[in-house]
Amino acid sequence: MFRPTLSALALVTAFGTAAAAQDASTVVATVNGTDITLGQMAAMKQALPPEMAQLPAEESWELLLDEMIRQAAIADTVAQNLSPRDEAVLANQRRDYLVRSAMESIADFEPSEDEIQAAYDAAFPAEEPQKEYDADHILLETEEAANAVIEELAGGADFATLAEKRSIDTASGTNGGDLGWFTLDRMVPEFSDAVAAMEEGATSDAPVQSQFGYHVIKLNGTRDVEAPALDEIREPLIQQIRRERVAAEIERIASEADVQRTEDLDPSLLEQDILGME
Template sequence: MLKRTASAAALILALGTTPSLAQDADASTVVATVNGTEITLGEMAALRQNIPAEASAMPAEELWNLLLDEMIQQAAVASTAEGELTALDNANLANMRRDYLVRAAMERMADFEPTDEEIQAEYAKAFPADDPQVEYDADHILLESEEAANAVIEELANGTEFAVLAEERSTDPGSAQNGGDLGWFTLDRMVPEFSEAVGEMEPGTTSEAPVQSQFGWHVIKLNETRDVVPPTLEEIREPLIQQIRRERVSAEIERIAGEATIEKTEGLEPSLLDQDVLGIN
């Protein structure tokens, strides 16, 4: 996980400052004051974490001066805007602060190592032994109308080759040039109507009626099916760990939001968002 703070003593030693300062310094130690605004060692250490690796490898004194000069310049420019913040400025600052706090909280939630038992359970959930995933090898001809699709089905019944009709009639350029071949796929990769039709077909058969989807009308030929050979747990260990973390974070967010005290202001019209409440128009 990313760390937003660094040991002040370690930073000072790395930057070559005096031992006496290193003994007393912490994140609140002031390194400069610009127009009354303090810049702290903690802020400086946080900035260092966000610079490119090659810059972070600079000689200690050079890096210290680079960071401090940058922060002094930023503070000087920022001070000119402090007294002129608009409604939009304040709203954006509030949103940025909220967004940062959310991301920081989520990082803390995800900062754990799942147990071997949790990883095994996630693997079993993804690849249940009693319900193996199936892949399908199919061809299709995509047409713009039901009438055109029915005409293709009739020609197939009269002996015309599927690949020939796919090349001549299909409006799917990706598969038409390959005789309608879609290759191997799992049903979750296709639109629902197509997947439902393929799932009910037997290998070696062609759809008896056109299948409509958002793309048009399909005539489908199912060539064969096969069980998917799942990867080993070790091959996908890291993705499983990330999935466990995502699920833990999602559950924790739902819990926190569910326990929060929430009071929505009643009577406000959605059309208020169309008004120039930020004064920018």
């Protein structure tokens, strides 16, 4: 039977230690002096479509590394002579990634049962039934265009036909302006306030302005709905709590940041060839 020598054991131990020492900074290739690391390969693998991510490790390794070597070689041809547009786009992409990474980190927590219960109670107050609204709308860019539609409706025009022809909300417009059943908290406040004040069957007699434009609204009906059991909507409540935590943290961070705006810059500068592309 084979009896390992001390030197063989030392070699195995050294190899095992080296293998265990591999991490994201491990260099897997160098192209014109630029390192490609194990971490960069792992990040690219995470971005692969599912069918490619299931490839055997050896095949996946070769495909990824070959592609990254090609990319590095091509990138090297412009890396030392970046244009203003190159630098601006790279800076924006870096900032965008860091923002998404920060938001994922903020949202990486499990709400407590008290937080989930509080979110449920806020969404479904025990003292009043939940009400849903069935409404159609026509969204216009200007108040004048909205008033023109209201006049046509008053003259007997068909709401659904006008929605299909005039609404800039093409998603609902192709369905005659139909928004389906919704609760008020799903809509922007201006829209919700207008709908809540309307009688069933009525059409708004004045445009309703929101951040999206000018709405002409038709309220088809309302109904009371029973509140779902907490466990039926636990996951949506958890996602809502996370979104609210992220939004609150974004506001806090932004409000505490040391911001110094450069004054007296002409907004029309953005219309000029700042990036030197013309």
